[in-house]
Amino acid sequence: MSEIYDIGYRHYDGPRLGRGYATRALAVHSLRGVFGLGRTARSKIVPFSLAAIMLLPAIVSIALMALAKQRGIPYSGFAVIMQAVVATFLASQAPTVVAPDLRHRVLPLYLSRPVAVVEYVTAKVAAMTVALFLLVAVPLTLMYAGELLVDLEGPPLTQEYLGAVLMALVLAVLLSAFGLAISSFTPRRGLGVASVIAVYLLSSASVPVVYGTLYSSGNESAAAWAWLANPFWLVDSVQSWLFGTPPHSIESAAYPSGPASLAILVLLIAVGLIALALRYRKAASR
Amino acid sequence: MNPPNPRGTHTSRSKAMNAVVAGITYRALLGRRRIILLLLLPLALIGLALLLRLFGEGDQRSAVLLMQNFAIGTMLPLLGLIAGTGVIAPEIDDGTIIHLMSKPISRPVIARTKFLVAASLLALFAAVPTYVSAWLLVRNEDGIAPGFALGALVAGIAYAAVFLLLGVITRHAVTIGIVYALVWESLVGNLVPGARKFSIQQWAQSIADQISGSPFLRTDVSLGFAVPAIIIVTLGAVLWTGHRLRAFSLTGDE
Numbered sequence: 243m244s245e246i247y248d249i250g251y252r253h254y255d256g257p258r259l260g261r262g263y264a265t266r267a268l269a270v271h272s273l274r275g276v277f278g279l280g281r282t283a284r285s286k287i288v289p290f291s292l293a294a295i296m297l298l299p300a301i302v303s304i305a306l307m308a309l310a311k312q313r314g315i316p317y318s319g320f321a322v323i324m325q326a327v328v329a330t331f332l333a334s335q336a337p338t339v340v341a342p343d344l345r346h347r348v349l350p351l352y353l354s355r356p357v358a359v360v361e362y363v364t365a366k367v368a369a370m371t372v373a374l375f376l377l378v379a380v381p382l383t384l385m386y387a388g389e390l391l392v393d394l395e396g397p398p399l400t401q402e403y404l405g406a407v408l409m410a411l412v413l414a415v416l417l418s419a420f421g422l423a424i425s426s427f428t429p430r431r432g433l434g435v436a437s438v439i440a441v442y443l444l445s446s447a448s449v450p451v452v453y454g455t456l457y458s459s460g461n462e463s464a465a466a467w468a469w470l471a472n473p474f475w476l477v478d479s480v481q482s483w484l485f486g487t488p489p490h491s492i493e494s495a496a497y498p499s500g501p502a503s504l505a506i507l508v509l510l511i512a513v514g515l516i517a518l519a520l521r522y523r524k525a526a527s528r
Numbered sequence: 529m530n531p532p533n534p535r536g537t538h539t540s541r542s543k544a545m546n547a548v549v550a551g552i553t554y555r556a557l558l559g560r561r562r563i564i565l566l567l568l569l570p571l572a573l574i575g576l577a578l579l580l581r582l583f584g585e586g587d588q589r590s591a592v593l594l595m596q597n598f599a600i601g602t603m604l605p606l607l608g609l610i611a612g613t614g615v616i617a618p619e620i621d622d623g624t625i626i627h628l629m630s631k632p633i634s635r636p637v638i639a640r641t642k643f644l645v646a647a648s649l650l651a652l653f654a655a656v657p658t659y660v661s662a663w664l665l666v667r668n669e670d671g672i673a674p675g676f677a678l679g680a681l682v683a684g685i686a687y688a689a690v691f692l693l694l695g696v697i698t699r700h701a702v703t704i705g706i707v708y709a710l711v712w713e714s715l716v717g718n719l720v721p722g723a724r725k726f727s728i729q730q731w732a733q734s735i736a737d738q739i740s741g742s743p744f745l746r747t748d749v750s751l752g753f754a755v756p757a758i759i760i761v762t763l764g765a766v767l768w769t770g771h772r773l774r775a776f777s778l779t780g781d782e
Contacts, residue, residue, distance in 0.1 A: 288703050326710050334703040345622075428561060432617045435702040436610045437565055444572050447602040451576055451594060459583045 261356040265365045268357065272369035276335045285338070292331045293377055296324060300381035304388030317385065317399065317406035318478070318487035321378050321413055325474040328417070329442040331377055332370075336421035337434030339366050345429035349526050359522050367515070370418035371411075378410040405485035413477040416507065419514030420473070426521050445472045450492060457495075466498045470506055479503040545641040546633055553615050553645045565610055566649065569603045570657035577661035588672065591665040592744040595676045599658045600732050604650075604680055605687060605709035611649045612691025613701045615642040621699065629776065636770030643692050643766045650684030675740035676732075683732030686758045689765035690728070696772045724748050731758050 277293075278286035303314030315323060343349055352362055386403045424441060425434035449472050456465035469475040469491050482489050483500020497503065557566070576598060580590050619625040628638065659677035666672055695701040713730075716723045724730045730747065731754035737747040 284699075288700055330703070330706055330710065333706065334700070430618050430621060432613060432621060432702045433562060433565070435706070436606070436614075439702075439706050440565060440568060440606055440610075443602050443606060444569065447598050448572060448576055451598060452579065454593075455580050455583050455590065461583070 261358075261361060264355055264357045265361040268352075268362065269365040269368045269372075272339050272366055273372055275338055276369060276373040288334050289331065292327055292334070293380075295327050296377055296381050297384065299324065300384045300388075303385050304392070307388060307392045307394060311394065313389075313394070315385070316487075316490075317382055317403045318409075318481055318485070319490035320382055320385075320406060321410060322474050322478050322490040324378075325446070325472075328374065328377060328413075328474075329439065329446075332374065332417050332421040333435050333438035333442065335373065336370060336418070336438055337425040337428075337431045339370055340422055340426045341429055341431045341434055344426065344525060349522070353526050359519065359526055363515070363518050363522055366422055367415075367418050367518070370422055371414045374414035374417055375411050378413065379407050382406055382410065402485065402487060405481060405487065409477055409481040409484075412480070412507070413474070416473055416477065416511050416514070419511050419518065423514045423517040423521065426518060426525075442473075446474075449475070453492075453495070463498070466496060469495070469497055470503060473510075476503060476507055476510075480507055543637060545644055546637055549628065549633065549638060549641045550645050553642060556618065557611065557614050557645070557649060562610070562614060566607065566653050569607055570653050573599055573603055573657050573661045574664070577664045581664055588666055588669065588742050589744045591662055591672055592742060594665070595658065595662055595672070595736070596733065596745075599654075599661065599676060599680060600683070600729050600736075601713075603657075604654050604683060604732070605705075605713065605729065607650055607654045608646075608684060608687025609691050609702060609705040609709065611646040611653070612688045613695035613705065615646045615695075616692060617695035617699075617701050620695070625776075629773075635773035635776070636767075639692070639696075639766060639770035639773055643689055643769070646688035646692055647685045650688055651681055654684045655681035670742040671740040672736075672742050672745070675736035675738070675745075678739060679732035679734075679736035682735055682758055683728050686728050686731070686762045686765075689762040689769075693765040693769045693772070696769050696776070721748065725753065726757075728758070728761070730754070 274280050277289045299315050299320070306312055306314040321328065343352070349362075353359065357365075382403065386398070386400075389398050420441075421438050424437050428434050428437065449468050452471070453465050453468040456462075456468065469479060475491055475497075478490050479497035480500065480503045481487055482497060483503060488494060489497050491497065557563075573594075576594060580594060616625070619628065629635070655677050658680040659673050662673035662676050668674065691701065691705055694705055698704060712723065713727045725748075730749045733745070733747045734749045734751050734754040737745050738751050
């Protein structure tokens with residue numbers, strides 16, 4: 243004696259929100275993950291303390307403007323001066339965006355939904371870009387607001403501020419494309435952190451040595467190209483070409499030509515994104 | 529009659545280290561992609577030394593600068609971080625440490641074994657390239673090459689112990705280690721003279737200064753402080769790691 247029970251399975255009749263919605267949801271989820279929102283208190287410590295360190299120079303700068311009536315850190319040089327903190331943030335948080343999905347092999351689950359590899363990578367890069375942009379742009383905006391309130395002599399440096407914010411966005415795209423590409427090659431978080439910081443330190447510690455050697459041996463024009471090996475100085479060189487700001491390299495050394503810097507910048511962003519896409523195409527097929 | 533245990537783990541309680549654990553750890557660190565990371569920095573150091581040799585004059589000043597800024601200041605802490613946390617943190621991260629903990633091997637022996645593996649890797653990947661790159665620039669003039677090599681060796685041992693302890697204490701060992709190496713040792717150490725006394729890099733330079741007679745190398749920390757400090761830090765960190773492992777609890781991932 244058997245009987246078929248209707249246990250109430252139903253079709254989903256609601257609206258299908260589609261690809262764009264899923265990508266946006268993934269991006270927002272990843273962005274929250276970068277700052278540890280929705281996770282344990284322990285995973286909030288590192289991102290928020292680094293963000294607080296980024297705010298300190300802005301506060302000191304405002305205090306200088308208010309009390310001593312002089313400017314502190316220039317807007318255009320903020321990212322270069324704070325590069326160690328930004329790089330630490332990138333290194334410590336980029337693996338949290340990509341490593342868990344790789345380690346727990348949940349990529350096929352994502353890809354069984356309308357989200358394809360391109361959307362997945364776009365969402366992750368967008369999340370990291372927004373996080374890095376906020377990290378740099380919020381202190382800049384705070385400083386600008388301080389300048390408007392303090393009312394220094396002369397007009398406010400609106401153009402320099404807007405240029406710095408735009409370059410912060412470019413820097414964020416470059417850093418997140420590279421940071422995510424490097425850290426996506428290992429499913430282990432600690433190894434990802436170490437890889438990203440190793441690549442950054444290689445670029446930042448070798449640049450002064452290479453520059454100094456070439457400069458002292460008389461190859462001054464060749465020496466200037468050494469600055470472009472570090473992402474922060476690369477973006478600064480583009481900024482100094484586009485907006486006419488003074489170079490913020492060590493001892494204000496001049497950069498090589500601006501258009502070439504821009505071409506290298508665009509090329510590097512493309513390389514990072516392509517590496518990321520190829521990596522995920524391979525990971526998705528496993 | 530009981531057959532003798534082929535791995536001899538029941539006698540390991542009295543030994544300084546366990547060969548099987550050491551072998552597994554070596555394989556985990558040198559296999560796959562991690563060895564690229566361990567090779568990247570020493571190769572960059574030797575590459576920079578070659579570049580200086582080709583384009584610069586290869587004088588003592590540039591050799592000491594390269595050693596202080598790149599070999600001791602950048603490569604050594606980073607390799608210490610990768611090797612020191614790498615011997616234990618990944619196992620804690622993915623939970624496979626439980627297989628090691630459930631074996632009848634005393635936890636201090638595990639800690640000592642992991643420490644010896646990390647220290648030997650640092651000797652190979654940090655101290656040897658330091659000697660080679662300094663030798664490329666100035667040969668054995670004024671003892672710069674042997675001085676910095678010994679400094680890198682001793683400081684590498686201390687870094688291995690400290691970062692091993694950090695890897696056992698926290699899951700954010702690599703990030704905290706980077707902040708220590710970048711912010712404390714580089715930034716604070718350069719600005720605040722008092723902080724230099726508590727920096728492993730400065731202890732390494734004191735040792736290098738003792739052997740080398742180069743006039744371009746000046747250090748602030750006396751050898752009488754640096755040597756006891758290194759010994760205390762290394763021994764303390766290894767003992768604490770062993771103690772920490774004895775009462776280790778595996779917590780879930782965040």
